[in-house]
Amino acid sequence: MNDGKSGGARTVLRLDRLTKRFGTLLANDAISLELAEGEIVALLGENGAGKTTLMNILFGHYMADEGTVEAFGRPLPPGDPRAALDAGVGMVHQHFTLADSMTVMENIALGTQPPWKWRLDRRAVRRRIRQLTEDFGLTVDPDKTIASLSVGERQRVEILKALYRDARILILDEPTAVLTPGETEALFRTLKMLVAKGLSILFISHKLGEVMAVSDRVIVLRTGRLVGERQTAKTSRAELAELMVGREIPPPRVSPAMPGMPRLVLDNVSTTAGAGLSPLDGVSLSLHAGEITGLAGVSGNGQAALAALISGMQPPVRGTVLIGGRPVKAWSTRAALAHGIGRIPEDRHAVGSIADMSVVENVIAEAYRTPRFSRFGFLDWKAARAFAQKIIGDYDVKCPSPDMRIRLLSGGNMQKLILGRALDPEPEIILASQPTRGLDVGAVAYVHERLLEARARGAAILLISEDLDEILTLSDRIIVISKGKLSTPSRRGERTVRELGELMAGHGVAGEELAHAS
């Protein structure tokens, strides 16, 4: 279909020694890269490696301190967000920028109309969209509203939007984060077709499997520097991982589980819709001692609601929560803590920590009322500091002083502190909600190790993650959540990735829909 590596292909995008500093931080250090016509190049790197900064320079949101950007042989003026678009560079963001209540057609045409034309020429737009969908196999009904589309379809609309604006270079930022495995495959087919028609694609990711599957060439960034460039066909996952992290990361060793009695049981529990939360309707679930239960699912299918329920943020309106076999009456965050649930929240910035309070104050947030830290209503700051020091030491947190505001810690260190706060009391039940989202590979390995340790000492763990690889690696049992409903659990290895993907997409495993879909 496309060889991409033929040296004769025209260079369409050239970044030349781009350098960007933020204070003392060197976000991009003389990065040069070229993108040829008809080629998929993967930009691989951990969070904080400088991928986003590079794209922000390309799209004129930041001004580079040094270096130039050239598209189709012509330099782009720095600091002008329109320049890249006008030059034919389109971006598909990780978080979609679509108006939910408008139709596909309206979304695509939005912003392309000259201001003196106040009416949309629907026929022309429709013709154009039909042409694009036929050419590139991006089937989507132009008259449906965005709200009625699946996530995969929405992404197609984003791509169409870029193509409609005559983009010849597409930049996709972590495009698979919100997709099921099936949708991911479909996206890859689309991308291959686009490059076959002469477009060029820059694919930003930190997932090795996808990079190997879709790209022709891989460029690896680490701490702002370009550390390696490989032809995909001539490299391996292991080599890329090492380049990305700078050292070898051994995969976590998962010993066979020895599940014990159920520690937390949800019996037919329903919740009402809360702030930004979908309701749960009759959910049943049991978490066993010494076992990690993985909850797989595409983002926004009720994971947040389930996490809110178990963490005590959202009380049940029907059904029973049983802990250690006994039903719990009043359910609140305090009750959850009192019943020994260690909780790692999904959003460590907004929910897990209080940004403008110190490390000490954050670390005692769940335990300040206990006799360990307070007497007659007065806090024992000495004990609190000692506890903070202990967490910093035990959980390998890099932080110059426990009196520092937690806002100034990096994401990984903040997560380690939250992990320490939740796991130090050795809770019997652990709720880990997206515990590694946005962390670098080293921190991810650390979090996994700690969760496995907790399992080994007999904790019942619910791991909620949108990263299927993470679920597959760690879980002894896997449950899929789709539209607020839970699948029956399956043991490790019992279901294939494909079957899990079908469940995530909301199809029954053995039902007709599956047959239809495949």
Added chain:
Amino acid sequence: MRLEPIPSRSLVRTFGWPAGAVLATVVFASLLVLTAGASPFNVFALVAKGAAGSRFALFETLTRATPLIFTGLAVAVAFRARLWNIGAEGQLYVGAVVTVVLGTGALPLPAAILIPLVMLAVAAAGALLLLGPATLKTRFGVDEVVTTLLLNFIVILFVSMLLEGVLKDPMGLGWPQSERVVAEAQLPRLARGMRLHFGFVLALAAALATWVVMKKTAFGYEMRAVGHNAEAARFAGIPVNRVLMKTALLSGGLAALAGFSEVAGLKGNLTLDLSPGFGYSGIVVAMLAMLNPLGVVAAAIFVAGIFVGADAMSRTAAVPSYIADVLVATALLTMVTAIMLTRYRVRWR
């Protein structure tokens, strides 16, 4: 335009910006004084002299600072928990009403018992007044800025009704004023011939106590946690609504004590001009103090000094004392900006 937090602040930054704020205030005020046709140096010297130029001036300033310390503390604790109590003015008047109801002879008790008792009742009344808006906020999400602000007008009209009715002094020659509080309910003067009274000592004690609560107790910790991030506080098991209610009680109680101290220490009776906006000035004081209870004392003395000094100045120079309002307002704006600039760096684009 973006704000980037500065990890470690330099000394230059920490003191440079606030110094710049003072300078900016002085320059701006000088321009106004010039337009009024007077010499800025002369006017500022007169203000400084009127505020602290003599023992009498200094004591007057401290007298004026006393209610401001109470209302400043009330605002500081409430704002710390992000409970926007704009109602200190109303709470002050409720405190004053309770003082005259209990202090004009209804309770025949010696001073050592009567004064603490009245203070307790006053604080309770102010606390209860703020409990309403706090309940509406936590239960139904009603904006407390609106409710506390409007409650001020209700309270003041209510006081007016009382002063024309049941609380009206029969010997008052028809003026809308209450009877005077009995000697046992009055706070002693701190020095012969001066108006400074024991209320100032109480205000200092209140500031110290509030500081201890904020820094050392679990409740103070809860207040700060709720104020910085209520969602994270709730996640950590802090009962956010209960904390807000307790904060309301503390804040309302402190503001009401300002009314008590003015009646029992200074004026002796309740009139409708008891407070020239002490409740609102309390907001300025609290903001200048960056919500720090001990800072409130300094900020209150500063604001009181400008008002007292400007009054003295306007008697000799031909510049209206309204310059004090401008000075205080400008100082607040520049100082708040300066404090932000010590913590954040502004980046354009």
